[in-house]
Amino acid sequence: MKASLAALERRVVACARCPELRAYCSEIGRIKKREYREQRYWAQPVPAFGDPRARLLIVGLAPGAHGSNRTGRPFTGDASGIWLYRTLHRAGYSDRAESRGRDDGLRLRDALITAAIRCAPPGNKPTPEQLRRCSGYLDLELSLLPELCVVLGLGAIGTRAAVDALRRAGYRFERPPKFAHGMEAVARDPAARTAIALIASYHPSRQNTNTGVLTETIFDAIFARIKVLMDRQVGRGPGLR
DSSP, X not given: OHHHHHHHHHHHHTOOSOHHHHHXXXXXXXHOOGGGTTSOOOOSOXXXXXXXXXXXXXXXXXXXXXXHHHHSXXXXXXXXXXXXXXXXXXXXSBSSSOOOOTTSOOOBSSEEEEXXXXXXXXXXXXXXXXXXXXXXXXXXXXHTOTTOOEEEEEHHHHHXXXXXXXXXXXXXXXXXXXXXXXXXXXXXXTTTTEEEEEEEEOOOOHHHHHTTSSOHHHHHHHHHHHHHHHHTOOSTTTOOO
16 A cells, blocks of 8 residues: 555656646746745655655645745745644654655654645646546545545635545535534445545634634644544444444
């Protein structure tokens, strides 16, 4: 399984499905932000990061132009990543509270972080066509996580990407999930008799954290709820009890 995810990582990094995004990411890496002018930007599609046996899959929006597009690791190098990894550490999913870059030795336990789209889009707003082109990578990640119990969608786009991927994988919802912080839904695969829990959260963007829409207490509560949902499941075989 680890080898399969490693092979997928190589495919993601080599992806050229959106030439306009590859050009944009390269240009950002050439121009750089003043405070990072001495650093070499990753400037490529950003693959998922985490535990290949994860029971929790976290789906964000996209790499930040001067965050993940610089560091090469999801949610690393900008304010949203500071919030996410700090929360993951408190919840026991990360062995440290700060993610610095691909080579810092940080390890996730029981969690994999990915995104709806793997290249930084202008204005952090991917087009529907760009999201469609990138969707197959999320589909493959779902198929490569045999112990998956819970999917966490961060923000409306991350949550919608998770819902669509589960549906393409054969899972069905009793009611169409609509994004709201704390929203929960159960995705069931009638053929395989399995189930996965979906939960949504506000994205830990600067816009949400600076305004108090998302606080540490609110974010911690999401991960406390995830633990409850995991305790009700034993991998994808038995599903929800």
